[in-house]
Amino acid sequence: MNLPALTQAFVLHFGEMGSRWGINRTVGQVYALLYLAPEPLHADAIVEALGVSRSNVSMALRELQAWNLVSVRHVPGDRRDHFVTPDDVWQILRTLAEERKRREVDPTLTVLRELLLQPATSDAERHAQRRIAAMHNMIEQLTGWFEEVKRLPNERLVALLALGAGVTRLLELKDRVVGLAVSGRSA
Template sequence: MDLPPLIQSFVLHFGEMGSRWGINRTVGQIYALLFVSPQPLNADEITDKLGVSRSNVSMGLKELIAWRLVRLQHRPGDRRDYFSAPDDVWTIFKTLAEERQRREVEPTLSMLRDALLETPSSPEEQYAQARMRQMYELMELMTEWFAEVRKLSPATLERLMTLGAKVQKLLEARDRLRLLPSRGKPGARIEEELP
């Protein structure tokens, strides 16, 4: 690799992590290089910097474009394609989550829906179907939550994530308030007034 030590360490780590995330090591390295590059790079520059074959770089770039993690750009008077990663890390996070949902969650939900429509023919299948229903309900709840999160602005999403355990305390306080009688309405519960 023809990279400064700090960048090389980052690129190598992303290559290792990429193989654990189910992508090719070179794809992880290409993405890491583009992520830290101050300007877009063409395939030849990526090949030289990473010391990998041009065909691996071409295939890796195609995969990253399919994941919507790399932008293709052109420069006036230059026939080569240039590539860059999105600047905003929240955009990258949302894109990754959307693509994983489309590629992994939606097919699993579809399979579970089909399985839940089947009529079990044995106690073993009844048990299995009940477990599948639990999985389906959890995944559906997560899908709905993610749809709401995607609507948030990056600033709001960052604030939400930094709340951490404070959200749990807020929900616990809300649950305690629901059990208290409401003032002015004998016998009524505060839960009618809470979201």
């Protein structure tokens, strides 16, 4: 690799993590390089920086574009395509979450719905459908929550995450207030 030490360490780590995230090493490395790049990079610059083949870089760029994590940026006076990642890390997180939901969660929900519509013909199938319904309901609730959270402005999302375990304390306080209101006592 033809990179400064800090950049190389980041790029190598993303390459290693790629396989754990379900992508190949080169895709992870290309993304990491583009994320750290101060200006848009063309494919030949990526090939030179990473020391990988042009075909691997091309495939990685196509995959990253399919995930909406990399976009083409045209540079005046240069006919080559240049590539960039979003600057906003929260937008990157939203994009990753949305793409994973679209590719993994939505098809699962479709299958669960179809299975729930089938008639159960035995006690074992009724038991299975109850379990499937529980999973379906949980995933639906999570996706509903995700839809709300992804619309939050960055500042509100940061504040929500900063609450951490404080969310539990807020829910306990709400329960006490609701309990007092129901019993007719005041807080």
